[in-house]
Amino acid sequence: MNTVRSEKDSMGAIDVPADKLWGAQTQRSLEHFRISTEKMPTSLIHALALTKRAAAKVNEDLGLLSEEKASAIRQAADEVLAGQHDDEFPLAIWQTGSGTQSNMNMNEVLANRASELLGGVRGMERKVHPNDDVNKSQSSNDVFPTAMHVAGAAGAAQATHSTT
Template sequence: MVTVRREKDSMGAIEVPADKLWGAQTQRSLEHFRISTEKMPVSLIHALALTKRAAAKVNQDLGLLAAEKASAIIQAADEVLAGKHADEFPLAIWQTGSGTQSNMNMNEVLANRASEILGGVRGMERKVHPNDDVNKSQSSNDVFPTAMHVAALLAL
């Protein structure tokens, strides 16, 4: 039997496997968009992590994000870049045009991992919030195209 934790967002409560770093929105995407087994390319996942890493640093520099949270988000992003959490990005490549699901998957993974780095837990009691902290000052409509450009540049 899989152990689960209960997460809640604007769409309600949902059970998420307790051993996973993703959260409610990634779990919903897995359940409602079973259209392909093709996964998001690692190069794009890494580019998303780089984008989130840069945003955390800029938000800290602007005084919008506490240094402790920014440092934990940066460390979590560095772990993703090192390949430590590859199985935490299970979403299909086929999704909405703005990449909202992949953006939220990254936000949730980084938030839960950053919370653990700060001595907290995964889920609703986490110390770092996926939207308020990891996605601060960002929009999927900007983040995903930026990550696509970064991935293309790094592939050259």
């Protein structure tokens, strides 16, 4: 039997599989945009996690995010980078140009995992918020292109090293 948790966003309540780290916006995207089985490349997901990791550090350094939350977000991002949560990024590659769905998917996964690392739970009672904490001082219009550049540079570096 699949259990669910109820999450709520600006569009209302929605059921999310209880065993998943994503939240309401990712679930809505899965339900309303079934346009492809092609998934976002893992290299881009990892670059997005690296971008979020860096943002958490900068927000901490600027005094905009507590050390406790920033550290938990960085640890959650490190887990994504290590491939521990690859199955938490189910969205189709075909989405809005700014990558809003993938940005929110990452925000939700990192927020829920960071909350668990802080002794909290997934969902509405989480200790780390996807927008207010993980996405602090960021915009999809900046984060997603940055992650694309990071993924491209990493891929080019890997290709260069493998041919030498």
